[in-house]
Amino acid sequence: MAVFPQYEDAKTDDRFVAGQQKGTLPFYISCHQIGMSYPMHYHDFAELSFVLDGSGTETINGCSHALKTGTMSLLLPHHIHELTSSQANPVKLYSCMFDMNILFGNPYEAYMNRWIHKIGSDLPSFHDFEGESLRTVSLLIEQLVQEYKESRIGRDAVLRGKLIEVVTYFLRGLMDGKEQTHSPEQTQPVKAWSILRYIHLHYNEPISLSSVSAHFHLHPSYISRMFKEHTGKTVNDYMHELRIARAATLLMASEMSISDICLEVGYDNYRTFARVFREHHQMSPSDYRMSHNRPVISPV
Template sequence: MLSILEVGGGMTMTSSPYYYEHIMGKPSRKDEFEFYIGIHSFPKTELHFHPFAELTFVLDGCGYEKINGIMHRMEPGTVSLVLPNHMHESKSDTDQTIRKYCCMFDINLLFGSSYDSDWYRWLYRIGSQIPSYAAFQEETAARVEGIFAQLMAEYVKPELMGHHNMIRNQLSEVLILLLREINKGPGSNSDWNRKDRSQPFWPALHYVHVHFADKLSLESVAARFHTNSTYLSRLFRENTGLSFLEYLHRLRINSAATMLIHTDKSVADITFETGFESIRTFSRVFREMKGKSPREFRKAHP
């Protein structure tokens, strides 16, 4: 467990949290609780993506953030969630610096209860079907800022009983408040309650996000969730705009792209680590999605 960092645009980090080590290609510590929080200050961040989720709350400054090609305004009280492998960048207004809480975490630490499906099916819509952000007003903004402060305080005390559960609960509270804010508006609550909670899609989607590097097929996932593969295929198309295989390939290729940029692993190793069974298939799908071969992509991102 590392201490809290406050990172400035002109400052040098003297240490790095777990996820910074991961994206810089350093060895992962599998025994580390995969959560980090700090206060970051910056004038801009370049377009990038990473295999972990990132939750932020703006404290000071104004500017713009672009997630998956959609731009939104950042100002104090704005909360943003970037899901794994979503492309994002940000820039402050002229002569300003954005200062914000920044949480980085393995999205899987959120789940574990049968009640989670009440809201995590909405979580995976962020950045594709619903906005990635919400601008909280005074009272709710103060509440959310308080939760982030509690997360910071909890983060540096791993010896406390129930430490991991406390972080999970506080993180979940922020995310639920974010989803409620995003879903405000005419008909949103009725639409929320009208959803069929027995629908297998969202648990299946979560399973795919966790196990995309394993040997998966539409039929095997459908069987796992006791549903018909044709029905599950239709649900994938309706909820993501992609077929099951297209969605699976997107997860695998984005993960592969991250490894190509940030590690020295061979193309062969990356092929099998991301779930592809042959280098030929991996290279073909990679070129279709990224416009370059894996080796050309790596050379373009030195």
């Protein structure tokens, strides 16, 4: 069955933009109830969720786990994510979206850099809080929400501090080593999702089918066939879609020059970028920017 994750971008997400009207910190939090399902998607901002009530299943980069009261998940940018909620007991959760840069920059919080990028690969993407730790984290989340709703002096500093505190408790939970490892009989799906995740994380670098095959020590034809069966697309086509989707967002929402956007999304040749962009949008990058009422900044 073909898998086509939906792309969501912070700069065009109405909820995220609404949050920015309240302050300068790239941060948004809300509480909502999941219907039967939330479709497969990915985005270029981080997302932290915390289940208040209900039950369901969450799948992150092809690995599924149960959702229950106290489950916290942390998705890094471009991790692929979907939710299924119980009809009888629907999931109610807090969802927090933020720019990853909020967590970095302070030398006293260097542990963030060391561990957070391992989430979804060397570390699980979720942790189930229980007992005293659940009460502690629940209180922190409530304080985070209350601070977000108000416009008091130092609001952004408090939000950042509370977020770092929550993520630190999440990392501590992961270090307990209580999460189960994935079963070995899942080799085929895990390989496919590992390749998909790798492309999502490195699409803006000079990667190709050959470099992907070298990274996973698998023959290019095997990767090509498995990837096509899993996504319905070739590795190169999928990578182009990721790059062009990101480029389109930057053209609409940023002041970057088109040449900088070309490099930012992974193309080292402007002609190739312009050709692929036209194939996807039936117009040049500059025309696309103008059609969305953005000034054209020279590509050279």
